[in-house]
Amino acid sequence: MTTFILDVLTDLKKQDVNFSELTFILPSKRAGIFLKHELHKVVDQTLFAPDIISIEEFTEDLSQLKSISNTELLFEFYTSYLQLTKANERDSFETYSKWAQILLQDFNEIDRYLIPQKQIFHYLSAIEDLKHWSLEEPKTAFVKRYLSFWNNLFSYYSVFSNHLKQKKIGYQGLIYREAVNHIEDYIKANPKKQHVFLGFNALNTAEEFIIQALLRDNLAKVYWDIDHFFFNNEKHDASFFTRQHKKNWRHYDKNPFNWVPQNYIKQKNISVFAIPKNVGQAKQIGSLLDKIQSINKTLQNTAVVLGDENLLIPVLNSIPEDINSINITMGYPLKSIPLASLFEGLLNLHKNNSNSFYYKDIINIISHQFIRPLLQIDGQDFASILIDAIEHNNLIFIKHSRLKELSQSANHIIDLLFLDWNISIEKTIKNCSTLILSIKSHLNEDKAANLLSLEYLFRFNALFNELSRLNATYHHINDLNTLHSLYKDLLSSETLDFQGEPLQGLQIMGMLESRVLDFETVIISSVNEGILPSGKSNNSFIPFDVKLENNLPTYKEKDAVYTYHFYRLIQRAKNVFILYNTEADILTGGEKSRLITQLELEGIHHIHQETVTPQVPTLVNSLNVIPKTPELQQSIIQLAGLGFSPSSLTNYMRNPIDFYYQKILKINTHITVEETVAANTLGTVVHNTLEDFYKPLQGKVLSIDLLKTMKSKISDRVAYHFQQEYKEGDINKGKNLIIFEIAKRYVSNFLDYEIKAISDGNTIKIMSIEADNQIKINIPELDFPVILKGKVDRVDEYNGITRIIDYKTGSVMTNQVEIVNWEDLTTDYKKYSKSFQVLAYAYMMHESNTINLPAEAGIISFKNLSSGFIKFSKKESTKTRAKNSLITAETLEAFKFELTKLILEICNPEIDFIEKEI
Secondary structure, three states: OOOHHHHHHHHHHHOOOOHHHEEEEEOOHHHHHHHHHHHOOOOOOOOOOOEEEEHHHHHHHHHOOEEOOHHHHHHHHHHHHHHHOOHHHOOOHHHHHHHHHHHHHHHHHHHHOOOOHHHHHHHHHHHHHHHOOOOOOOOOHHHHHHHHHHHOHHHHHHHHHHHHHHOOEEOHHHHHHHHHHHHHHHHHHOOOOEEEEEOOOOOOHHHHHHHHHHHHOOOEEEEOOOOHHHHOOOOOHHHHHHHHHHHHOOHHHHOOOOOOOOOOOOOOEEEEEEEOOHHHHHHHHHHHHHHHHHHHOOOOOEEEEEOOHHHHHHHHHHOOOOOOOEEEOOOEEHHHOHHHHHHHHHHHHHHOOOOEEEHHHHHHHHOOOOOHHHHEEOOEEHHHHHHHHHHHOOOOEEEHHHHHHHHHHHHHHHHHHHOOOOOOHHHHHHHHHHHHHHHHHHHHHHHHHHHHHHHHHHHHHHHHHHHHHHHHHHOOOOOHHHHHHHHHHHHHHOEEOOOOOOOOOEEEEEOHHHOOOOOOEEEEEOOEOOOOOOOOOOOOOOOHHHHHHOOOOOHHHHHHHHHHHHHHHHHOOOEEEEEEEOOOEOOEOOOEOHHHHHHHHHOOOOEEEEEOOOOOOOOOOOOOEEOOOHHHHHHHHHHHHHOEOHHHHHHHHHOHHHHHHHHHOOOOOOOOOOOOOOHHHHHHHHHHHHHHHHHHHOOOEOOHHHHHHHHOOHHHHHHHHHHHHHOOOOOOOHHHHHHHHHHHHHHHHHHHHHHHHHHOOOOEEEEEEEEEEEEEEOOOOOOOOEEEEEEEEEEEEEOOEEEEEEEEOOOOOHHHHEEOOHHHOOOOHHHHHHHHHHHHHHHHHHHOOOOOOOEEEEEEEHHHHHHOEEEOEEEOOOOOOOEEOOEOHHHHHHHHHHHHHHHHHHHOOOOOEEOOOO
């Protein structure tokens, strides 16, 4: 396969040029590597390699200015901004950086296209003055300050550009403008030096001026790479710029235009794949590479071009394992490295400048994969100890002193993570660097296994060193918010470069990195509207019409650039695979690119189109079944001997699998921090408060005076029990304060309910409070003992009738404690679990001879206190209202029959634990 670079070198060979005396100038450094590789194919003798440089390097050489990073440019510009702005009108660096980046882009464009600076800035100022009614008086302070900004644009530019030139540094546009100013001096100093420009397309005005100046003095050759099919079609955007160059450059009035080959119309295999989601594209790329390698036995001369560079990681994870030789021109984004989340978490934590830290932030940091090993000291895992302490004590906001108290021997790491970050910016950066060194020291214990992690640390150490240098040089970072913002800016632009042989095997690259390069097989991903081309965007202070008037590029020119790169990739390729996303992802995706539609409408090539449907495995939702092995059966027997509680039996009724996990395997629910008081905590507080009040009154008859005395103690006892249950959680504000007041109201309302009952002439005698009950159940079918045990909230005598009472802080309705058919009692958890519980309590107390029959059993619902004591009742049928609420020996015999059936089911080795759909 012939390539553009090889064609250029062959043509130069025919002209008998001395390659050693040439200077090749290309759009990118990467293209220079391929040019060097191709050079040996056309030379037949030993020679000194020619100079091969990028256009940026060439203009830097011309201008005698050195390019600096965008971040450093922001600092330099802020220095100029401070010189020109009154102290009371200055923006903080953080605020300034948000608009300064846009303004610097505009400075760059104005310089690259050699626009008269004073003219355009005054024009912009006049436009803004008109927008704000220039003749209207008086102007508000806000409008005056706004217009002052626009009036000062030229001053900002002038002072800033002169400041940079004095320091021999610059941004790309300034370097280009200065290169234009020095081109004549360069020509005089190098009257015989030959330059070869190849592979250029969209040139800015400065580049055009420089190249034409060299062409005028016969010091340059220019090789364009545009196909005959595009070039002769005036409506085709792929040749938008090259047509302009041929038409407008005087050089082409008398000289040929190199080149316009005819490669595009040659036969090609073009396939377009419509694929849902970006991950689907990555998987399809892996499948295509597998097929290509199986056919060609190699992936040499194959390129994967990512329209969306965020697809890099999914693609790397989808590449078949037997593909060994890969060259990746894009770096791994530093923001995707695990260390990024650590420092993001730390800076976020400390920039709030609070004395206490949110528990989730603390847990995220101490659980981080790079921090947790540092907290393992002398065989103890202090991260786990600290997390357990936070959860057990219900700590929501925690001070540094409390963390030190809980962390014991790990205090030095806790200090490094949580102490003194707000003293100064220097201290913050030093803490980050010290933390990196601590992690490095740990990783060095097994250096061979941690090489990649050590590389991560090196790059982050360099990043914080750069922040330290910028702060020491410019002194513009005044707070943690600014530091955090700069950290994110630096992080987003930094990558961890892959190592590989640039000329061997599969090439994975971005669209701009494919400039000048040709491949036989090309896979292009994310060919969607909004990505290729990128669509309309106007991140500029210069309005669209002003850009048109001054010949500055707009989104139209940007679209033409993408069109050129897209078609240039296809131009010489034989096999082309184009992928696009059919699903809308955030703001992009879902619509195939106009470039694909254009390919179809041209009718030059047959295009195979295919919609790829992911092979999603069918997941059969089967219920979990735990067979009762001999070992499991032994555990059940052991549990029966220790005792079943009514709540554990209703848990089995609800879902046997939950019963298995909790009672057999002893897997308890994980304790988590309650930011808001949970319902069960509220219930416990209310229960325990009532136990405090009523326990001393066992065997006594209630009186109004006793109950009124209780009411005066409600606040203290409820607060005490919240402290016991909610630990160090805060109940003094927000929802928790409301729940605290609800708990007091529940207790108060219940006491009022009791007072009213006594006032109405009823007699209430307390028999027992929170009484433990345990009985042995005689089940002939089982050859091992079965115990039933439980604690009853309250037993009293109400006008001589014994009542068994279960407290509920939730809402309970009358129909939830009545049954029609006894056989339903153990089958429907939602309807009958409460009936089952109160009957179980009645049965235990009767069997232990602690109550006399007939009796009543039921529930007092604090949320439905107006219903009073909600009694268990047995209805004759669903059609009648008649029901019997007295519990007799007959009632308990019927209950025992259903209870026995349930226990036999649990203990039956032939009946497995089968999950229920809830």
